[in-house]
Amino acid sequence: MDETSHRRIVIGDVHGHYEGLMILLEAIAPGNNDQVYFLGDLIDRGPQSAQVVDFVQQSPYHCLLGNHEQMLLEVHKKRVSTSKLEQAWLSNGGHATLTSYKDLIPQNHLDWMLSLPTYLDLGDIWLAHAGIDPRIPLEKQTANQLCWVRDEFHHISEPYFPNKLIIIGHTITFTLSGISPGKLAQGQGWLDIDTGAYHRKSGWLTGVDVTNHLVYQVNVFAQALRILPLAAVVTKFNPAP
16 A cells, blocks of 8 residues: 555644644645544634634544633633633633634534544544543543543553554643653553644644654744654653652
8 A cells, every 4th residue: 555545644733823734734635535633622822723623624534622622612601701711711822712713703613613522433543632531431531531631641551442542632742751842752552642833842733644654743833844754753751650
């Protein structure tokens, strides 16, 4: 099989960087037989959240619910402008999202976000935004676990699934001990591909061609593109005892 046939491509947290996403997708060039999956957090922090959501919503691609979409939906549901929840969302990038929408988020975008799944099981690959709480059976996991979990998941001593690789975003890889900016982090049965597109310390937006073990990265600030073998970009995460 050549490198453009029947690929499975997973894209990390975009966070409103529409122009960087367009450069990334142009390089990946998904074909009709390829499957593309976004891990959530399309919105917040970056300047073009509205454009990112509009593009992904109208595309044939798949997308998961991220914690930033979840925050926006909770704020909209409560409709209380002084709520602590709204202030938390605004201080975590929501202001940039509202600006990109000119302060009015259309109902069709909200309805679409509300329809997003919290995980996708692709057989040998399992996708979630943040991971999975290793203390809880799969059937009892909630959106809060799947969109927000961090340390409990990253520090698991053995894979949650014996025969599935969990691919996640949510936690910027360089915030994990021993991981440099732009690198992917690999733990026990999981791979973190959120390389911090919005963060000045990194700027890298990552897409992984799981089929061909290739990593596509665009630096959203320098608009630089690189394509590397997966093995060259992955660093093993060794949690402190």
